Amino acid sequence: MAMKRKYPVGIQSFEKLRKDGYLYIDKTPLIYKMITEGCPYFLSRPRRFGKSLLISTLQAVFEGRRDLFEAFTTEQGIQQPQLYIAQTDWKWEKHPVLRFDFSKCVEYTLEGLKDQIRNTLSQYEAKYGVKAEIDDNSIRLEHIILAAHQQTGKRVVVLVDEYDTVMLHNLGDMARERAIRECVLGTFGLLKAMDDYLQFVLLTGISKFSQMGIFSRLNNLMNISMQTAYDSLCGISEEELATQLRPDIEVLAQTNGLSYDEQMAELKNMYDGYHFSRRMTDLYNPFSLMNALQLEDVGSYWFDRGTSSALIEMLAQMPSVDVASIESSIYPSTMFDLPFESFDDPLPILYQSGYLTIKGYDRSIDGYQLGVPNNEVRRGFAECLYKHIVGKGNDLSRGVFYQAYDKFRRDSNLPAFIEALKAFFASLPYSWEKDNRNEHYYHSLLYTLLTAFGADVRAEEPTAKGQSDLVLLMPKGIYIMELKYNDTADTALAQIDAKGYVDKYSLDGRPVTRIGIAFSTDERNISEWKSR
Numbered sequence: 001m002a003m004k005r006k007y008p009v010g011i012q013s014f015e016k017l018r019k020d021g022y023l024y025i026d027k028t029p030l031i032y033k034m035i036t037e038g039c040p041y042f043l044s045r046p047r048r049f050g051k052s053l054l055i056s057t058l059q060a061v062f063e064g065r066r067d068l069f070e071a072f073t074t075e076q077g078i079q080q081p082q083l084y085i086a087q088t089d090w091k092w093e094k095h096p097v098l099r100f101d102f103s104k105c106v107e108y109t110l111e112g113l114k115d116q117i118r119n120t121l122s123q124y125e126a127k128y129g130v131k132a133e134i135d136d137n138s139i140r141l142e143h144i145i146l147a148a149h150q151q152t153g154k155r156v157v158v159l160v161d162e163y164d165t166v167m168l169h170n171l172g173d174m175a176r177e178r179a180i181r182e183c184v185l186g187t188f189g190l191l192k193a194m195d196d197y198l199q200f201v202l203l204t205g206i207s208k209f210s211q212m213g214i215f216s217r218l219n220n221l222m223n224i225s226m227q228t229a230y231d232s233l234c235g236i237s238e239e240e241l242a243t244q245l246r247p248d249i250e251v252l253a254q255t256n257g258l259s260y261d262e263q264m265a266e267l268k269n270m271y272d273g274y275h276f277s278r279r280m281t282d283l284y285n286p287f288s289l290m291n292a293l294q295l296e297d298v299g300s301y302w303f304d305r306g307t308s309s310a311l312i313e314m315l316a317q318m319p320s321v322d323v324a325s326i327e328s329s330i331y332p333s334t335m336f337d338l339p340f341e342s343f344d345d346p347l348p349i350l351y352q353s354g355y356l357t358i359k360g361y362d363r364s365i366d367g368y369q370l371g372v373p374n375n376e377v378r379r380g381f382a383e384c385l386y387k388h389i390v391g392k393g394n395d396l397s398r399g400v401f402y403q404a405y406d407k408f409r410r411d412s413n414l415p416a417f418i419e420a421l422k423a424f425f426a427s428l429p430y431s432w433e434k435d436n437r438n439e440h441y442y443h444s445l446l447y448t449l450l451t452a453f454g455a456d457v458r459a460e461e462p463t464a465k466g467q468s469d470l471v472l473l474m475p476k477g478i479y480i481m482e483l484k485y486n487d488t489a490d491t492a493l494a495q496i497d498a499k500g501y502v503d504k505y506s507l508d509g510r511p512v513t514r515i516g517i518a519f520s521t522d523e524r525n526i527s528e529w530k531s532r
Contacts, residue, residue: 012052021078028085040201046354048287050234064094096148108169137187155199164205228279235283273373275358303380330367382451466499489530492516
């Protein structure tokens with residue numbers, strides 16, 4: 001068996017990563033492109049996607065730390081390979097680097113943000129001998145940049161990590177949002193005017209810069225968040241997985257008793273599927289992938305460590321999320337520029353946060369198809385949405401329904417499954433359901449439940465003549481469900497036949513069962529169902 005390598009789970013320092021012998025997926029070809037083109041940049045990516053490591057790597061580059069990029073042997077005897085940038089004509093000149101990291105805020109409040117800015121400015125003032133004569137962050141930063149340039153004879157590099165951290169923790173409070181936004185803008189708004197003294201600028205965050213309403217004053221930043229040239233700057237591509245990580249996948253496969261191809265398929269199903277440009281480059285979640293390799297277990301890591309409660313709070317302030325039909329709709333590119341403060345549409349937040357990703361692009365209308373990237377996110381997101389739709393209660397009935405689903409999956413006992421479903425709907429509080437009396441409510445709830453259980457369920461599955469409500473793909477059969485409200489099960493079955501929903505699965509080999517389910521206002525539940 002090959003030697004297991006050290007995986008950088010939670011490691012955000014490039015120097016520590018290299019010196020302590022951790023694995024590094026070489027992103028320096030793209031970093032070299034960035035620094036030689038020299039634009040001020042903005043990059044948005046979901047949390048735990050490697051933004052902080054990118055910032056740290058850039059800091060090492062501009063501080064002239066060529067030793068970290070050459071091949072060397074660590075004190076532990078681990079061989080670190082030479083990285084791409086060390087083979088280029090990069091001159092490795094040492095520039096003064098100013099780095100701001102807002103993920104380090106002790107409190108995600110306006111005062112916490114101000115304290116973090118003041119503390120960082122004070123450190124650089126001490127380093128360059130600048131006396132703070134006025135309590136204005138913008139002027140203090142200007143004086144630091146001028147002093148650093150004068151003392152070193154080199155232009156300054158400014159790196160801002162997670163600029164929107166505090167803002168995202170205060171969504172919904174308009175007054176607080178404005179104050180936080182003005183604080184960030186009041187500090188960094190001068191960067192455009194300091195261009196003669198700046199070598200390189202990069203701001204990173206989760207939310208697209210324009211969505212925070214401060215892009216107008218820093219409009220010289222090149223937004224590379226959705227540019228094809230930089231779509232794999234963060235994350236791990238399919239090619240990188242198959243080349244740089246092949247030995248690691250082989251070790252994981254041997255541990256799990258799988259072939260290499262089987263292990264790759266499992267990892268792809270769980271962690272792949274992120275796309276950040278029209279080119280649709282497949283990217284794996286680096287945090288989850290490194291955890292899986294380290295722990296030798298393909299589990300849920302990114303969502304479990306996330307801020308699901310914060311997401312629920314955001315969703316509660318917005319129009320309801322139609323998770324069952326998101327993946328069947330096309331959204332204009334202008335959607336990605338909607339300001340978060342408008343709260344008119346949850347999709348921009350869900351995309352920027354990594355819960356949705358690009359699934360397709362229609363050039364003729366400049367529109368994007370969105371979807372959940374992979375099973376890890378799909379299950380966690382469904383769990384989150386279930387709590388948002390139903391609330392935290394109802395766990396007992398849900399547990400009974402899960403047992404019935406699991407039995408249905410194993411022995412195809414459809415009647416028992418439907419009876420459990422009826423019992424579950426009967427347990428929902430009337431105060432909630434009375435405001436959601438429509439087919440869509442039951443459709444969305446059933447979809448999120450089955451998805452949270454790990455089922456392979458498809459919503460609004462397109463066919464030549466229409467879209468089926470739900471398709472449940474089980475080990476022993478395929479179940480096509482059509483739901484009707486204040487109508488009959490026969491009507492639902494007739495639609496399945498008329499639209500040819502079954503034809504799509506004619507070559508699958510598994511038996512196909514048609515299920516018509518009718519809900520009624522009077523019963524607030526399934527009034528009848530039929531199958532064939």
